[in-house]
Amino acid sequence: MSTPNDDSPKPTPRWRAFLAKSREFAPVWTLLALILFFSVYSDSFLSLENAANILNQVALLAIMGTGITFVLLTAQIDLSVSYMATFAGVVAAYYTAGHLPQPWPIVAALLAAGALGWINGVGTARLGIPSFMVTLAMSLIASGLSLYLTRGRILFELPALSETLGSGRIFGVKWLVIVAALTLLVGHLVLKYTRFGRYVYMTGASPKAAELAGVNTKGVITAVMVIGALTAGLAGVVGIGRLGSATPTAFDGMLIDAIGAVVLGGTSLFGGVGGIPQTIVGLLILGVLRNGLDQVSVDIYMKTLITGIILLAALVFNILFAGRKEA
Amino acid sequence: MGKPDISRRKFMIQSALASMGIVAGPAFLQTVRAADGKNRPLKAAFSNAGLQATWCAQGKDTVEQWGEWLGVEIHWYDGQLDVAKQRAAVDAMAAKDWDFVAIQSLSIGSLVEPVQKMIDKGIPVIAMDTMLAPWGKIKQHTFIAPDNVWMAEQVTQALVDAIGGKGKVVMTQGSLGHTGAQGRAQGFYNVIKRYPDIEVIDESPADWDVAKVAQLWENLLNRYKKIDAAFFHNDDMALAAYHVIKNAGRENEIVLGGIDGMPPAVQAVLDGKLHATARNSAARIHWGALVAGYYAAMQKEMPGKDIPEFILADGPAILPPSKEKTDKPWLLKGYGIGAGPGLLWQEKHFLA
Incomplete structure (x- = not known):
């Protein structure tokens, strides 16, 4: 015989609630552990100047990562973003060298990147080609276009706006960081507070359910591919200003870091889970790790190995701490 | 239908002459083309690390310009800064016949098999900038590199x-x-x-x-x-x-x-x-390889006999112009001017 007390829901113990909350913040604990580690082992790591330095270094990844977050949330992937960033930078420099009035070289760069993103979207959503394959092909197209336009040369004539946004400061803060923060903010607001943002999550979580609910999933996927390309293009346009030149391979190597940072923060590769706050944490984990290893004395032949081990450890920690939710 | 107006002997003689013409004609034309250097009788294949690198792009421009001057048709196989991609490119290169080839390998030893295949076919293979294989492993025509x-x-x-x-x-x-x-x-x-x-x-x-x-x-x-x-x-x-x-x-x-x-x-x-x-000097290494290949194809220069196994492609150090004022500039390094301005001119003209 049951008593009335047996039927009522048992209150969740406080420690369990705390643990559940802690699990959500697994990447944050990883980040704090890294900060603590490098603060102990390096004299130069824990300073305001270096904190600003880390923000500068993750800024381009942040711009690119905003678009990648949209793409991953729909359970797609874009392997062409870093090559599109290079391409956009090359287009902006190419037309600047060709004396096209400003800001048209930048507009042309963003339009070109957006057009390539649209092709990615159409290929994925309308033609049904896996985004992995479409964007892999697009990475070659973007890379080939960069090479064709530069003929293997480095372009040093850059749009003034790129130089300002890439290297300039306002009130002591780099424009690059401000552009990155604004991009992340807009991305967050769109995902969190707009209907389109909800459609992105719905499309990634369950495309069939989303379609039954009346969501144009093909349109959503095409749109996120364009957003991914536009943020990559913006990263390229600003990035050439940071480097002081446009080379045919300038940002190609950022692909793994950009996708890695988003996933490291907790955005699922399988769609529907994650968001910009998670991306920010992932970016900071990667930024702190890369920066920290340069601040401590590590055998150069060991640096890549150590980076890999710490990244793997961070991922394992995230997954274990999060109760294998997204494994 | 009438009988053709030709005797069997005449037919045989004409056929023999025509056959000789078919066989000897292109060879004769090739010799003539070689002499005037305009119709590109020689076919050469080049591969370097990757055209994304400015140094490699400069090398390609140089080879194409010198190829035009010497009458050599250049086919390019881009390494794309990737060992596997360069291997695939050189595999494709080895499937064809060339008068000579020149390769800058991304990694020592990664191209040995296709390179050996070309050497076995009698194609002179010139290594540029980086060794194709450890010394003695393959019989390359020569190796042109900087120090x-x-x-x-x-x-x-x-x-x-x-x-x-x-x-x-x-x-x-x-x-x-x-x-x-x-x-x-x-x-x-x-x-x-x-x-x-x-x-x-x-x-x-x-x-x-x-x-x-x-x-x-x-x-x-x-x-x-x-x-x-x-x-x-x-x-x-x-x-x-x-x-x-x-x-x-x-x-x-x-x-x-x-x-x-x-x-x-x-x-x-x-x-x-x-x-x-x-x-x-990307230019010296690349045109050096082209000229070495040209002599191998046209003059039949043999490796180890007519051409040494290593040729240094040297280049100057470029320092700021001297601040010293003197009426004896020959006592100053680089005549007090330095190698810079002269080098810029040479690079523009595919020389150094």
Whole structure:
């Protein structure tokens, strides 16, 4: 015989609630552990100047990562973003060298990147080609276009706006960081507070359910591919200003870091889970790790190995701490 | 139907002449074409590390210009800065016949099989910049390369002289597995070890990647409040670091040097942004390979007999013009002018 007390829901113990909350913040604990580690082992790591330095270094990844977050949330992937960033930078420099009035070289760069993103979207959503394959092909197209336009040369004539946004400061803060923060903010607001943002999550979580609910999933996927390309293009346009030149391979190597940072923060590769706050944490984990290893004395032949081990450890920690939710 | 107006003997003679003409005609034409050099009778295949690299692109432009001058038809197989992709490209190259081929391998030993296949077919294979295989493993026609150790020594010495033989120095390396980078690191240390008051504070690699250089140097500038000089394994990395250093307002504190002597870097030396560079002549290596191949095809020069196994493609160190005023310029290094302006002209005309 049951008593009335047996039927009522048992209150969740406080420690369990705390643990559940802690699990959500697994990447944050990883980040704090890294900060603590490098603060102990390096004299130069824990300073305001270096904190600003880390923000500068993750800024381009942040711009690119905003678009990648949209793409991953729909359970797609874009392997062409870093090559599109290079391409956009090359287009902006190419037309600047060709004396096209400003800001048209930048507009042309963003339009070109957006057009390539649209092709990615159409290929994925309308033609049904896996985004992995479409964007892999697009990475070659973007890379080939960069090479064709530069003929293997480095372009040093850059749009003034790129130089300002890439290297300039306002009130002591780099424009690059401000552009990155604004991009992340807009991305967050769109995902969190707009209907389109909800459609992105719905499309990634369950495309069939989303379609039954009346969501144009093909349109959503095409749109996120364009957003991914536009943020990559913006990263390229600003990035050439940071480097002081446009080379045919300038940002190609950022692909793994950009996708890695988003996933490291907790955005699922399988769609529907994650968001910009998670991306920010992932970016900071990667930024702190890369920066920290340069601040401590590590055998150069060991640096890549150590980076890999710490990244793997961070991922394992995230997954274990999060109760294998997204494994 | 009438009988053809031709005797059997006449038919046989005419047929024999026609056959001889078919066989001998192209050979005769080829000789004539070779003499006038306009119709490109020779077919050559080239592959270098990857046209994304400015050095390689300059090499390709040089070969195409010299090919036009010498009448050699050039076919290009891009390595795309990827060992596997270059292997696939050279595999494709080996499936065809060539009068000669020239290859800059991304990695020693990665192209041995297709290269051996071409050598077995009697095609002269010229190695450019990087060895195709360890010495003696394959019978390449010749090997044309710069002296990476010497170039690094020249630039490092110029940097050491500029800081008075003491201070904190950084070496930013290319890829650690790259033989050129290893030679440049060796040259750097050959000089540095003679100066006990110099401390090497960082020697991290940036893998020839300008984005990595920017990140590495932002960290170095934060970590070290004083850096006196920096040696970079190539000019592209040196120029990328200069941009970061200038943004930090420390461009007057750190003396920079690179290698390759590409036009933007030579100009940077003349403008005072870089202190030194050394010319790793993409032009000399590439046209040298073309000329070696031309002689192999046309004059049948034999490896080890008519052409040595190694040819040095040397290039000068480029330093700022001398500030000394004298009426005896022949007593000054580079006549007091330095190699810069002359090198820029030569590069523009595919000579050095």
